Amino acid sequence: ETGVTQTPRHLVMGMTNKKSLKCEQHLGHNAMYWYKQSAKKPLELMFVYNFKEQTENNSVPSRFSPECPNSSHLFLHLHTLQPEDSALYLCASSQDRSRGGIEEQYFGPGTRLTVT
Amino acid sequence: KNQVEQSPQSLIILEGKNCTLQCNYTVSPFSNLRWYKQDTGRGPVSLTIMTFSENTKSNGRYTATLDADTKQSSLHITASQLSDSASYICVVSANQAGTALIFGKGTTLSVSS
Secondary structure, X not given: OOOEEEEOOEEEEOOOOEEEEEEEEOOOOOEEEEEEEOOOOOOEEEEEEEOOEEEEXXXXXXXXXXXEEEOOEXXXXXXXXXXXXXXXXXXXXXXXXXOOOOOOOEEXXXXXXXXX | OOOEEXXXXXXXXXXXXXXXXXXXXXXXXXXXXXXXXXXXXOOOEEEEEEEOOOOEEEEOOEEEEEEOOOOEEXXXXXXXXXXXXXXXXXXXXXXXXXXXXXXXXXEEEEEEO
């Protein structure tokens, strides 16, 4: 339960605001992920970091800007969002994507974002 | 197109009853299939991961099956409890590292007393 933490848990922001979501993992993992979960839709992978390097960006709009200062922390900076960006943003971590083998991902509780 | 379809979309059962959730996929190539449980307001938690060669895997009262030939999986819940009320998500990975995870929309299970 406390392996991956996310703050804040809830966020309401206007379209002109700038805010940041924070994720921290206490599992000693080296890979971290951002996902978006909208109502009635499957989880969408947004960004992947492995050993602090971004390895995937799934065509995410530039109004979402990730930052990974070290293997334990991941941020998602938000700027001029749209109402359709309202969703649950989930962070996850896994051991190491480069070692081979099945990577189990551990999810945080998410940040419920509402854009007004 | 890689897709994961789950059925039913939602399900209501009485406490103590069994139920089975279905997952059909068209993902290729196939590496592994995962079932996650997501409680309301929480992140998904892994229940099982199965590779091509595994056709059944249990985790307590949860038993997952996989038929890689027909590209179908099921999650059977035995003697349901109120705490089983959650969304159950089927995820298919095209490789071991999970760089190509295809998520289903999930089945929402409600267990009532």
